Amino acid sequence: MYLDKVQAKKKKHADREGLTGFCLAFIPVLGFCLFGLIPMILAIGMAFMNIRGYSFEGATFVGFGNFKDVLNDSLFWKSIGNTLYMSVSAFINIVLALIVAFLLTKKIKGKKIFRTIYFIPYVCSVVAVTLMWMWIFNNRYGAVNMLIRHFGGEPVNWLNDSKWFIPILILMGVWSGTGYGIILYGAALTNVNSSLYEAAKVDGANSFKSFMHITVPAISPTTFYLLITGIIGALQEFARPQIISATGGPDNTGVTVVFYLYRRAFEYFEMGPASATAWLLAIFILILTVINFAVSKLWVNYD
Amino acid sequence: MNKKLKAIISCLACVCIAPMSLIACGPDNSGGGTIDEEGNYKPRPGASEADVKFWISGDDTEIAVFKTLVDDFNALPENKGVIKISMIQRPSDSYDTVLGQSLASGTAPDIFYVGDSGYKDYAELGYLYDITDYVARSKIYKVEDMWDNVVTRYKYDVNTYLSGTDSGRYYGVPKDIGPTVVYYNETYFKGAGIEIISVAADQLDEFNAGTLKDDRGKTKSEYGISGNVKEKGYFEIGGKWYFNNQVPMSWDETVACAKKVQSYMRTDSSVNKSSGYGYFTEWWFNYGWSVGGNCIQQIPSDQYDCGYYYDFTLMDGTPNYIVADDVQEPVTVNKVKYNAGEIIEYKDKLDMSIYNGKKAADGAAMYKNSANYRITDEVKTLAAEGKLNQLPSQRDAFTEFVRLGSKQKDEVDNGLYGHEVTPLPTDIDGDAGKVNEFQYGNLGMLVDGRWNVTKFREITKFEWDVAPLPMYKTYYTAADTLPDGKEVGDIKVHGVEAGHSGSVALCIGSKTKYAPEAWKFIEYCAGERGQSLQAEAGFAIPLQKDLANKDVFLQPDKSPKNSKVFIRATEYEQAGDWWMLKDKKWIDEWANLLNGSVRNGDLTLSEFFNSDEYSKTFGLLDKYTANR
Secondary structure, eight states: OHHHHHHHHHHHHHHHHHHHHHHHHHHHHHHHIIIIIHHHHHHHHHHTEEOBTTOOTTOEEOTTHHHHHHHTOHHHHHHHHHHHHHTHHHHHHHHHHHHHHHHHTSSOTTHHHHHHHHHHHHHSOHHHHHHHHHHHTOTTTOHHHHHHHHTTOOOOOGGGOHHHHHHHHHHHHHHHHHHHHHHHHHHHHHTSOHHHHHHHHHTTOOHHHHIIIIIHHHTHHHHHHHHHHHHHHHHTOOHHHHHHOTTOOGGGTTOOHHHHHHIIIIISOBHHHHHHHHHHHHHHHHHHHHHHHHHHHHHOOOO | OOHHHHHHHHHHHHHHHGGGGGTTOSOOOBOOOEEOTTSOEEOOTTOBOEEEEEEEOOOHHHHHHHHHHHHHHHHSGGGTTTEEEEEEEOOSTTHHHHHHHHHHHTOOOSEEEEETTTHHHHHHTTOBOOOHHHHHHOSSSOGGGBOHHHHGGGEEETTTTEESOTTOEESEEESOBEEEEEEEEHHHHHHTTEEEEOOOGGGHHHHHHTOOOOTTSOOHHHHTOOSOOOSOSEEEETTEEEEETTSOOOHHHHHHHHHHHHHHHHHOTTTOOTTOBSOOOOOOHHHHGGGTOOSEEEEEOTTSTTSEEEEEOTTOOSOEEEEOTTOOSOEEETTEEEOTTOBOOHHHHBOGGGGTTOOOTTTHHHHHOGGGSOBOHHHHHHHHTTSEEEEOOHHHHHHHHHHHHSOTTSEEETTEEOOOOSOOHHHHTHHHHHHHHHHTTOBSEEEEEGGGHHHHTTOOSSOEEEEOOOOOEEEOOTTSOOOTTOOTTSEEEEOOOOOBEEOEEEEEBTTOSOHHHHHHHHHHHHSHHHHHHHHHHTSOBOSBHHHHTSHHHHOTTSSOTTTHHHHHHHHHOBOOGGGTSSSSHHHHHHHHHIIIIIHHTSSOHHHHHTSHHHHHHHHHHHTTTTTO
8 A cells, every 4th residue: 555655656756757857858859840850851852842932832843953953063062172171170170279288288377267268269259250350361451461561571362362261261260169179178188097107107108109199099089079070060161251251252262062052042042952952961971970980990099 | 956946947938938829819900901093092991000010221321211201101190090110120231131031931021121132033932012003003103203214123024034124013112222423532632633623514615615614613714724624534734633523534534543543642641541542443334334345145046935045245355336426317237226326235236147046056155255256247337437436345344344453463364454543342341341441531432322422421531522433435636537526635436324323122022911001101202201301311312303303312512512423323324233134143153253363363354254153154144044
């Protein structure tokens, strides 16, 4: 009798907990369905349709026509090239973050202040940061060209020269993104077993060898995480080139894949090719991530 | 966290979300009015007040003007309790994007602005309400009293993608008109030693005879001019330089004037604008159109269901022809009659029969090279007889435009180098940038629209005024054999005055339930009260021609003194290239290459002509005539 009561109470309690859990989970699930799942499903449909504007009214099935259209468009391939070029910033970020984080493990004064300073660009609004860099590299009034002029050099039209447009974007990406890596590497470096260093020292390893053979493998999961998220983020680059040049930059060097997608969807109202582009990008990212995971078995050490 | 608290938070969240699904379920008895055959609004009996949402964006002056208009409209006795306009200000920079998405999702307001680059697309997508019947019935919005070239650009046929044709329908009315002119810094001109006079071309004889004062109230002798003033915008007489702000400068005069002002800005210690420029324009239109060129041309062809295709002619190298001024009878070219001063159209000057109205099998490659076309013998004969004067090609005109901004050390094309008198458009940072540059005294001249007048009236550091856009002109020199009645310095060959005017439409959303109510407000804005208020504020020219010639617009007590330039420009200026087809997809890629490597001096125009971006445009243009 008593046991029954206890079990009933437990069941009631569990039911109530389940309801609470469901209610709490419902909101983000609803959000995902409305703003993630449904658009994804619609995008699949639209990718195979000739659709003007955002209404399915009058839409016709065109098979792989939209994919063919996108793949035959030289600007799409140019946008892939631009995006891959810009994604160099993800690799530079990792190297630079590791170096700075490693230096911050040393006994220096104001370590926390430095960490904070390095992290500030990461939390700054991308719009504000981009505008700041635009001013710095402004052809006529920018600080960089003023310095060049001061030393008697010929000013460079940084943001309107296709040779410089992407390198400037990479620079912006590195400046903004390194802080995040520094924080993650900072945590990872403090977790490396110090006895390994002592053992290596006893075996006669110098600092560089210790770094390469102990530190780097020990923090490889963090490196892997930064690499995956960095590459995915870089392949979705859109805001910065769009802010600098809403038309696509000099010689279309600012047209990234997402920029290309945006232009077709919201400037030309071509949702079919835009959806096809979105899926091509998603497939590309998926393949790259799968390859990354496969290759990671060779160099990522979870021990 | 306490479990009860969790449950409460969860329930609260659900309670917050649930009512959202019930929004818009309440009864609504508003709207349902009609516009009768006489153009009068008849509210539906028993209907409650229609709350009509109106999106607006713009600067403070424009917002203030429209707030007054909305308040006035809402306060009219016939509107009280019947129609209420609710004005909602939207940020300018994201306006087009947000509007496009709202229209697509069916959540657009009842009335909104549509820029001229989005109008055709929205009309074709069915987002805009067809107001043709309202326009036809209106006693206030009278098309015949307005600027034809502005009003008819909104008469659009969604099937043919053509404006101004009989089959077109109205989906919007112009909120205003913004013709482009040259704004010039008069203080700099004076500082550079350039005297400004203000005489219309048709009054030069009287001015030269000393019987007429110019619009600045001075006679020729009072200016100390010793010789005859010719129909030139910028000229030298007796070692002194003059600028006539009522006569268009030639291309050469524009460069010479800009250089003189630029030199003064950069070298005079009182100005000290080391990175200042004498001139700024970002539009090639008035160069190309002045000689009859264009970036696309419609070519008749029986290969297309619609009867034509588009050729990309931005770099068309064939010369243009204009009927000489002294030709009395119309000249017939390709069975089309042309009067004196009219430029022969592309399809008439060239022998299209080479291709028998059909595209070659290799498509774009066939018509890419304009050299494949030939000037017809008919045109050549008329030119030899002196009935037609030869003008530069579109390519020549475009080259001259590009030279304005290119560096003197950079070859623009075929041995022609830059003038370096204007900054690159990308250095200017958009519309706000160029306005600021002029306001801060970093530009001697600026080509821009009427909408800047409000801002420029705030300038206190220097005087400014306006002048017509440059046009193609050559003059007789001492080396020429002078015809009877002509002197050295008289015009030998000229193109036409040309340029583009901006305009924004007031449109009604196709999903509105308040179309008649919305129309009444639009009609009010387009009427005398609405147009007068906008004109008084300075940023627009009234739609009604007679109103534009009154003091409400001319405002002789305010800058610019030479306001009549705007009126003349409104007569002949047309919409920009972004208006030519239903969207600007065919423009973006080559424009980016042009504004990038070409303007930077890394690519000559010949290389641009052979680029993938240029070639691709032919294929893109084909899509505008396919599937009709």
